[in-house]
Amino acid sequence: MSSETAALKVSNLSVSYGNVVAVHDATFTVAEGEACAITGPNGNGKSSILMGVTGMVRRRGTVEIFGTPAKNGDVRWAARHGLTLVPERRQLYPDLSAADNIILGCYAWTRSISKARKSGPFGKAIELFPELKPHLKQAAGTLSGGQQQMVAIARGLASDPKILAVDEPCLGLAEAIAKRVYDVLASIHEQGTTLIVVEEAPKRALTLCNRRVEVRNGMAGTP
Amino acid sequence: MKFGNLVIAGIVTGSIYATFAVCVSVWYRVSNILNLAVGDFAMAGALGVDNLYRVKGLPLPAAIAATLVVIAVFAYLYDQVVLRIAQDGPRRAEGIVVTFFFTFALSFFIDGVAKMLFGTDVHAAPALWAGQSLAFAGLHLERAGLLVLACAVIIGGAFWLYIRYTLGGKALEACGENPVGARIAGIDTRRYRRLIFVGTAVIAAVFGIVESPITGYTYLSGATISLTGFLAAAYGGFRKPGRALLAGLFIGILEALLGGYVSAEYGDTVLYAILAALVLAWPRGLGFESAVSG
Numbered sequence: 434m435s436s437e438t439a440a441l442k443v444s445n446l447s448v449s450y451g452n453v454v455a456v457h458d459a460t461f462t463v464a465e466g467e468a469c470a471i472t473g474p475n476g477n478g479k480s481s482i483l484m485g486v487t488g489m490v491r492r493r494g495t496v497e498i499f500g501t502p503a504k505n506g507d508v509r510w511a512a513r514h515g516l517t518l519v520p521e522r523r524q525l526y527p528d529l530s531a532a533d534n535i536i537l538g539c540y541a542w543t544r545s546i547s548k549a550r551k552s553g554p555f556g557k558a559i560e561l562f563p564e565l566k567p568h569l570k571q572a573a574g575t576l577s578g579g580q581q582q583m584v585a586i587a588r589g590l591a592s593d594p595k596i597l598a599v600d601e602p603c604l605g606l607a608e609a610i611a612k613r614v615y616d617v618l619a620s621i622h623e624q625g626t627t628l629i630v631v632e633e634a635p636k637r638a639l640t641l642c643n644r645r646v647e648v649r650n651g652m653a654g655t656p
Numbered sequence: 657m658k659f660g661n662l663v664i665a666g667i668v669t670g671s672i673y674a675t676f677a678v679c680v681s682v683w684y685r686v687s688n689i690l691n692l693a694v695g696d697f698a699m700a701g702a703l704g705v706d707n708l709y710r711v712k713g714l715p716l717p718a719a720i721a722a723t724l725v726v727i728a729v730f731a732y733l734y735d736q737v738v739l740r741i742a743q744d745g746p747r748r749a750e751g752i753v754v755t756f757f758f759t760f761a762l763s764f765f766i767d768g769v770a771k772m773l774f775g776t777d778v779h780a781a782p783a784l785w786a787g788q789s790l791a792f793a794g795l796h797l798e799r800a801g802l803l804v805l806a807c808a809v810i811i812g813g814a815f816w817l818y819i820r821y822t823l824g825g826k827a828l829e830a831c832g833e834n835p836v837g838a839r840i841a842g843i844d845t846r847r848y849r850r851l852i853f854v855g856t857a858v859i860a861a862v863f864g865i866v867e868s869p870i871t872g873y874t875y876l877s878g879a880t881i882s883l884t885g886f887l888a889a890a891y892g893g894f895r896k897p898g899r900a901l902l903a904g905l906f907i908g909i910l911e912a913l914l915g916g917y918v919s920a921e922y923g924d925t926v927l928y929a930i931l932a933a934l935v936l937a938w939p940r941g942l943g944f945e946s947a948v949s950g
Binding site for chain 2: 487489508509512513517518520523524525526527528529533536537538539540541543544545546549588592
């Protein structure tokens with residue numbers, strides 16, 4: 434895989450919280466259109482890799498998104514350049530409606546609410562989750578865990594991502610809901626979006642992803 | 657007639673409280689921090705215009721424009737230099753406490769500068785709509801009071817429309833609801849914090865300019881305005897500008913009625929006793945528990 438075709442190129446990525454090194458010199462690439470899993474036991478640095486890559490936390494090393502070096506610690510820059518994070522615990526706006534939560538994903542590329550409402554990414558995000566339609570006016574904080582996860586993914590899709598990075602999408606969800614979430618992620622991938630999924634269980638991750646990066650004690654490698 | 661006139665006076669005063677309560681709660685929504693200096697911007701606006709117009713001899717529109725520009729620039733610089741360090745620097749984890757302290761310090765700083773520049777006497781910006789009070793059906797309304805009401809309706813309405821019908825307004829709400837989630841969506845939370853800090857400073861100054869002909873201000877008036885604004889904002893749970901607005905109006909009307917029917921001297925004492933009793937009796941309904949739980 435050449436660097437020209439890489440959707441994401443991560444070189445010598447390290448992430449620390451104070452004196453604690455969570456990720457040490459992680460290097461990997463994700464090709465355009467690929468679905469890549471980041472797996473490993475809890476507390477070994479999987480989410481920290483995603484946090485460092487997307488700019489949620491400051492990092493050492495370099496990250497390139499479609500060949501452009503990503504700004505360090507700037508998640509807004511990443512979102513505007515096509516890398517969108519669907520974080521662990523969803524990070525929704527609980528008092529805003531589900532529809533408002535989703536439409537705010539469009540903020541990555543527009544400031545016009547009418548343009549956002551008429552846009553393809555917003556329409557696609559709503560269409561992918563027909564079960565959300567009766568709840569679009571409901572405050573996001575009052576939705577079930579599964580519905581909230583769907584809203585979080587829909588918000589990510591509304592940003593029109595080239596790369597969607599999803600952190601623990603099934604955490605705390607019932608098996609049937611988790612399967613539904615995975616089906617939607619598979620559908621998003623089939624439509625051409627590059628996918629990065631952080632998942633504790635490699636078996637589940639490989640039902641969706643064709644490649645995985647294993648993280649152990651903050652070190653990333655190919656199993 | 658007395659009751660009607662007291663209610664009208666209360667609505668005028670209440671709309672001032674309501675506006676400051678909305679300023680307090682909107683900035684709280686964005687930053688999760690109380691701005692203790694909001695009333696001081698009102699005082700600075702009123703006394704600044706008075707000084708430039710009466711003492712320095714500037715035409716009134718120029719005096720108003722110059723005062724508002726100075727206040728906006730000052731608020732912008734204060735956010736860029738002080739609040740940015742408090743909220744965005746390495747002390748971010750302690751940000752809420754630190755920023756609270758810095759807005760408190762800002763209040764004292766503005767008071768001190770105002771004392772130096774404008775002295776200790778009572779002053780007011782010139783009336784923007786001079787003349788006798790308006791009378792209809794035995795009710796009287798100060799012209800300045802009508803301007804205050806008009807400003808409250810226009811500014812409140814514009815803000816409501818902004819929140820309800822624009823993506824920027826929803827982004828602003830998202831900043832207060834979940835700053836981390838807002839950053840993930842590509843929203844510049846610092847920009848919105850700055851926008852609201854500068855915007856509420858200018859709005860407070862406008863209200864000071866419009867309202868000061870009714871009450872007159874000294875360099876210490878800001879603290880009183882802030883206090884009532886906080887009180888009304890607290891009744892809105894600090895996070896709900898709509899409830900803060902209603903609470904401000906309620907406090908204004910109650911204050912006027914108590915002053916008219918109970919005691920002009922001890923009206924405030926009775927008012928705060930009633931407000932405290934309401935909080936004790938009905939904390940959840942008044943939003944106090946939500947303020948504590950965030």
